[in-house]
Amino acid sequence: MSIILDKVDYVYNGGTAYEKRALNQVSLKIQDGEFIGIIGHTGSGKSTLIQHLNGLLLASSGGIYYNGRDIYEEDYDRKELRSKVGLVFQYPEHQLFEPTVFADVCFGPKNLGLSRKESELRAFSALRGVGLPEEYWYRSPFELSGGQKRRAAIAGVLAMKPEVLILDEPTAGLDPLGRDEILNQIASMHRELNMTILLVSHSMEDVAEYVNRIIVMNQGSILLDGAPKEVFRYRQELEAAGLSVPQVTELMQELRDRGIPVSPEVTTLKEAKEAVLQAFSKHRQA
């Protein structure tokens, strides 16, 4: 299974004075089971890109293939595509509307035309999947904390049983523990449900910690695409694109500049700790 984008362009307000090219010749391949981070400054085209993946926005030119089928073909069922590629928008809790959390999560599957029983079964497993304790399931969404509401909203998308889950800044506005909880939950959904996950994030530290591959967007094009270690080697390019590298990666650079030979390939706290300890133990042996 895969998603392929072939030279996708997207132009807003084409033919008018406000014409803006939001995507410019974007080509990429997303394989089954990948965990991808998408980073880029505000207005770099991240959100436009992810809305193409489930057919919410249609490319001005270029092609998109889901499992080998052209999604722009006339007889392609794009409604079904939207249930296969689940999209969790920013601040998804603003979209909760049913009187109880459970009813809200049932809404998606019911809308797919599933029976009430099947919808409820899916809601059960989705709410388990996001780790929301059962005591909250029959409460009004408005009685939940920020992090809990966010989970309930993600469960609403999970209940559609998507094969690919795209999350647009799922941790914005959450406190540090809430951030860790949501990210750990997403990582465990990736591991245990074997889902393909795309995570749009503004935190370099978070993407370095969790994802296998980073796509960097800049001015509607892909600037860099690779493993975190590869991508974070390009510090100057990232800074020019309004981004940064993780703080520990900056620290390693600083240490090397001052003559402590630590590995340059450090992007997470754990790696930084090991790199420093290793440099010190070598130095002491010498």
Add this chain to the structure above:
Amino acid sequence: MNFIEARKLVHEYIRRDEEGNVEGILAALDGVDLEVKAGEFVAILGHNGSGKSTLAKHLNVLLKASEGTLWVDGKDTLDNRYQWDIRKNAGMVFQNPDNQIIAGVVEEDVAFGPENIGVPTEEIWSRVEKSLKSVGMLKYREHSPNKLSGGQKQRVAIAGVMAMEPKCIVLDEPTAMLDPKGRREVLEAAGALNREKGITVILITHYMEEAVQADKVYVMDHGKIVMQGTPREIFSQVDRLKSYRLDVPQITLLAHELRREGLQIPEGILTKQELAEALCQLY
């Protein structure tokens, strides 16, 4: 007298059912004591629902205390006569830039505040220019706000508050929706106002890194202030912060873990320069 002084401040939200009967009472602020001197840069940390934003809304009388007292600039917030004075002197910037920009041109948006309080026209223009300059947005004065980046919009919002010439500015998670560059821009703007113009800054945030530049940090939990001190004092207590659903900056955490492994690094390292310095001395 301190610029902001709270004594046993309590704020209760009353929850009602559909018939209007009281279902429960939630004390969002539960006996808060707070003292902020004029010209200080204060960061307030706390998990979602800990009472930070409720406290912020008291500082410019969007909310009033259920019990206790709060003085801002020496004026009692419960006294209706002072409400407008206090609002003029304690400006607020909120999380979402798109919810607080109203005009079609940047300079008109910044002029809205002073115009509203009856400042003469010529003075409005000079204030607009000064405040846009202070946040580094002067060259965008004739632009349309919806073409700006998130960080730029937040700086316009700050300029709008500055044009009221407040003594204090309260920023309620101003960077939550911004990319790294936008976050840097907004923090630098707030820092510069504090350093160069002596404006008292109250910064509410979920990013521990942003609290490092503050003079003083307060930590809230369940409507109470549970920790207070300099950033160094606060962030050297890693385990205690974690018990309040908070964290420490990544660099501080790394220093903490390296110390556990036996490296003799001092407590409360805050920046990468400090950690690099400490490691170089040991090497």
